[in-house]
Amino acid sequence: MSLTESIIPDDRVDKLTNEEISRYSRHLLLPQIGLDGQEKLKAAKVLIVGTGGLGAPLALYLAAAGVGTLGIVDFDVVEESNLQRQIIHSTRDIDRPKVASAADRIKSLNPEVKVITHNTRLTSENALEIIEDYDIVADGTDNYQTRYLVNDACVLLGKPNVYGSIFQFEGQASVFYAKEGPCYRCLYPSPPPPGLVPSCSEGGVLGVLPGIVGTIQANEVIKLIVGGGNSLIGRLLLFDAWEMKFRELKLDKDPGCPICGKKPTIHELIDYEQFCGLKPDHEEEPVETIEAKELKQRLDAGDKIQIIDIREPHERAISPFAGAKPIPLGQMTRRIGEFDDTEDAVFLCKVGQRSVFAIRALQEAGYKGKLLNLKDGVNAWARDVDNSLPQY
Amino acid sequence: MAKVLIPTALRAFTDGSSEVEGAGKTAGEVITAVTESYPEIQKHLFDEEGKLRSYVNVFIGDENIRNLGGLDAPVHEGDVVTLVPAIAGGRP
Numbered sequence: 001m002s003l004t005e006s007i008i009p010d011d012r013v014d015k016l017t018n019e020e021i022s023r024y025s026r027h028l029l030l031p032q033i034g035l036d037g038q039e040k041l042k043a044a045k046v047l048i049v050g051t052g053g054l055g056a057p058l059a060l061y062l063a064a065a066g067v068g069t070l071g072i073v074d075f076d077v078v079e080e081s082n083l084q085r086q087i088i089h090s091t092r093d094i095d096r097p098k099v100a101s102a103a104d105r106i107k108s109l110n111p112e113v114k115v116i117t118h119n120t121r122l123t124s125e126n127a128l129e130i131i132e133d134y135d136i137v138a139d140g141t142d143n144y145q146t147r148y149l150v151n152d153a154c155v156l157l158g159k160p161n162v163y164g165s166i167f168q169f170e171g172q173a174s175v176f177y178a179k180e181g182p183c184y185r186c187l188y189p190s191p192p193p194p195g196l197v198p199s200c201s202e203g204g205v206l207g208v209l210p211g212i213v214g215t216i217q218a219n220e221v222i223k224l225i226v227g228g229g230n231s232l233i234g235r236l237l238l239f240d241a242w243e244m245k246f247r248e249l250k251l252d253k254d255p256g257c258p259i260c261g262k263k264p265t266i267h268e269l270i271d272y273e274q275f276c277g278l279k280p281d282h283e284e285e286p287v288e289t290i291e292a293k294e295l296k297q298r299l300d301a302g303d304k305i306q307i308i309d310i311r312e313p314h315e316r317a318i319s320p321f322a323g324a325k326p327i328p329l330g331q332m333t334r335r336i337g338e339f340d341d342t343e344d345a346v347f348l349c350k351v352g353q354r355s356v357f358a359i360r361a362l363q364e365a366g367y368k369g370k371l372l373n374l375k376d377g378v379n380a381w382a383r384d385v386d387n388s389l390p391q392y
Numbered sequence: 393m394a395k396v397l398i399p400t401a402l403r404a405f406t407d408g409s410s411e412v413e414g415a416g417k418t419a420g421e422v423i424t425a426v427t428e429s430y431p432e433i434q435k436h437l438f439d440e441e442g443k444l445r446s447y448v449n450v451f452i453g454d455e456n457i458r459n460l461g462g463l464d465a466p467v468h469e470g471d472v473v474t475l476v477p478a479i480a481g482g483r484p
Binding site: 052053054141142143144147165166167168169170172187188189190191192203205210236238240243247248249250251252254312328329330331332333334 | 399400401404405407410431432445446447449451454455456458459474476477478479480481
């Protein structure tokens with residue numbers, strides 16, 4: 001589906017100055033943008049949610065393109081492991097709030113851009129108030145609860161939501177604009193349970209991937225502002241950086257969508273942590289844990305313990321755990337016969353999140369022996385027991 | 393035989409394969425054939441009642457099976473079936 005009209009009303013548009021004409025001359029020479037399009041960019045207000053991997057190229061390219069007002073929302077500080085992909089931040093910015101670091105970089109790139117920083121987590125309480133002032137929202141978040149929050153707020157306020165999402169080598173992009181096509185809930189009515197899909201901090205992500213997907217988002221933002229072209233409304237773009245393949249799928253509006261369908265049941269923002277299962281209402285049996293130091297004491301005392309490393313070989317090589325038996329998570333239940341249920345079994349991964357799933361899978365498969373989770377994983381072992389190992 | 397494209401997020405359950413084959417005349421049969429070859433993927437695609445999970449979409453070619461009759465959607469020789477789960481990025 002294409003959308004030909006600019007979402008910026010003509011009465012908000014001002015003429016460009018001569019300096020601006022010089023600066024944006026390569027845009028002005030494109031008949032599809034021209035003076036009208038550049039004036040629309042100058043009048044536009046875009047909110048970028050998240051200044052991480054996707055937010056970095058979004059903010060840089062939109063600032064360079066002359067978007068007049070850029071809002072940026074983030075509550076995080078810059079960490080060293082962000083710098084592999086979040087190119088708006090620099091080494092000297094480590095420990096600074098991401099919005100402050102991003103604002104400085106935007107200002108040095110284009111001092112004419114008005115930057116509004118929201119150094120906060122986007123929540124059901126503040127989302128409508130923050131988003132209301134903008135024309136377009138670009139979703140560069142890294143979690144399901146904020147994605148559903150951004151989607152719902154955009155549907156309720158009638159704003160387009162330029163969507164991008166990444167995992168390892170794979171990206172998705174679309175434009176969710178309920179007035180013209182489907183929303184995120186039409187595609188995914190509900191999120192996966194927490195932890196089912198490993199996060200980038202556990203599963204890894206190719207540094208340039210958010211660069212590519214975020215740039216696609218920036219491109220879609222610009223077309224919505226300028227008008228014309230073919231937008232990603234009603235289309236889902238899949239990108240695989242390893243195979244170097246783009247695939248395109250059709251997306252339709254779901255008439256039964258709870259927020260943008262024919263008979264919506266959601267009329268206001270909800271509790272997204274609960275919706276995403278982060279506050280389970282039925283109490284699941286907690287998994288028993290063991291601290292790194294306690295495990296060390298038991299091993300030193302000669303206790304017989306089966307230690308199971310659920311990481312794949314390439315990840316074990318980063319910080320190997322001596323004496324552990326490797327059984328990757330994906331093979332756990334089919335190798336249930338290799339366990340001795342008379343001995344305690346301790347499961348470990350990087351930070352002790354995926355190992356919980358190994359334990360749950362064995363419990364569900366009917367394993368009767370004692371299963372323990374190494375609290376905070378191999379990183380805790382490296383921190384508290386064996387300082388010669390790296391934390392990653 | 394239909395070609396089934398496995399997204400990165402589910403490749404841990406297909407021994408790393410990005411592409412597998414499944415025999416069947418409907419989307420449901422093809423995916424079930426995949427779960428028979430790779431049992432660990434089953435619970436990521438179907439709930440306890442055998443319904444497709446709400447965070448996984450299945451496409452035949454570029455059409456969502458929702459518009460083609462759901463799991464009964466016909467699959468023809470040579471069709472490409474794509475599994476598209478929700479991905480979020482960073483935090484769990």
